[in-house]
């Protein structure tokens with residue numbers, strides 16, 4: 080039990096600490112919750128006392144004439160207004176704080192994930208990452224709203240009820256103190272135990288279902304062509320079945336908690352009535368006060384009621400927190416300094432010496448690899464499929480950490496450049512071009528970074544014409560045409576030309592002296608390829624070029640060829 084408590088705390092602590100940022104709002108939410116609870120108890124207790132006392136006062140004319148109706152009436156109105164206003168304010172403030180916290184958590188998580196890409200994220204599937212970013216962070220919204228706040232309110236409500244009872248009846252106060260202590264100590268521990276395993280399973284199984292569902296939807300074309308739709312659908316249905324079975328278990332625990340809490344409320348109220356009635360006979364406690372204590376107890380149990388559910392959910396919350404920590408506590412394999420160690424002017428000189436590299440230990444990709452490019456030199460990397468050509472470019476962009484050897488740019492080790500400085504010196508066209516679900520304009524302008532406002536539509540249209548993509552800018556929509564998953568689909572060749580257009584836009588920056596192209600004309604017909612080579616020839620000027628290619632047409636651009644591998 081001790082171990083499981085420390086692991087719960089370990090997993091939740093970073094998130095509790097982050098919520099400290101909104102401590103003021105959460106404290107105000109708690110205070111308003113307290114006002115609501117006190118008003119609820121006050122309303123029910125005073126109403127009970129008032130109705131009973133009024134009925135008793137009405138038995139004789141003399142007592143009816145002296146009975147003060149006004150003050151308790153005003154109290155009932157006051158409590159009911161305070162309860163409504165308190166509840167409204169509490170919901171407003173605590174939900175606002177929770178949404179702010181969730182937004183902050185998502186940015187925080189994204190900032191932690193970003194430096195890990197791509198090497199640190201290799202073992203996670205995209206759908207799994209998305210699931211952590213959305214569903215797991217959503218699960219954490221229960222941490223304050225369903226756990227911390229109800230627990231504090233239950234403790235505060237229980238203390239207040241025992242103090243109120245102690246003013247009028249010692250025996251009722253002792254009874255309440257015993258039952259409420261048991262509720263506060265036993266119920267959370269019991270329902271944490273009962274809910275932990277199904278809760279953890281549910282988070283894991285829901286994540287697996289989402290991953291499989293996404294695979295099933297994204298791979299529909301292949302599945303249909305290969306006749307594997309029904310096999311994949313069966314896998315998705317099996318994953319769904321598991322989720323439903325676990326949800327059933329969770330619901331059974333919830334039902335048990337409701338049964339238990341209702342039974343506890345009824346027996347406590349009966350106990351208060353019994354001890355109150357005894358005090359009426361023995362200690363002269365008045366009837367209206369007994370009714371007041373009974374109704375106050377019923378109202379105070381409203382604060383106890385959410386506790387079993389909250390602790391039942393703790394397993395899910397802890398599992399979600401631990402899945403997030405899994406990623407956020409990883410150290411990035413590639414770290415950039417805050418600032419470049421030394422300022423050197425961009426020339427585009429590159430030197431790789433005795434480079435060793437592997438993605439997976441014991442499977443070397445590059446061994447003792449050397450390559451030198453003088454400023455303005457143009458070199459093609461060639462070699463058999465899988466020999467490591469793209470890996471050379473990925474080492475130059477620092478997507479992956481270098482194993483052994485050294486890589487220098489403009490005479491300085493690559494590790495001494497801050498990320499912004501390094502990126503600004505290079506124009507890169509990767510092997511796979513990602514088309515964002517955005518307008519054609521935005522898909523191009525992302526190559527310009529902070530300087531995108533300096534590029535107007537005329538210039539973009541000219542670049543589109545140069546790479547042979549001017550047909551995309553239709554007459555009615557021009558550059559507003561939507562691309563990506565929800566827009567116009569692009570052929571493989573068109574996607575490569577979008578990549579080339581981005582490179583040409585990068586070349587507007589005079590600091591950009593090194594051009595790295597990974598199979599830039601793959602998938603283009605010979606005519607278009609020839610045109611691309613001419614455009615590149617025209618725009619490269621005296622910049623350094625390192626191009627990975629299997630195509631002979633591109634060799635016109637370069638001065639020498641370096642072969643990778645044997």
Ligand SMILES: Nc1ncnc2c1ncn2[C@@H]1O[C@H](COP(=O)(O)OP(=O)(O)OP(=O)(O)O)[C@@H](O)[C@H]1O
Nearest residue numbers: 201438439444462463464465466467468469470471
């Ligand atoms: N992220 C990765 N994780 C593990 N192995 C990888 C990864 N990326 C590439 N590899 C492997 O490393 C080797 C070199 O890959 P690389 O992409 O550099 O080859 P290439 O010469 O550019 O191939 P191609 O001509 O087919 O593009 C290949 O065997 C490839 O399967």
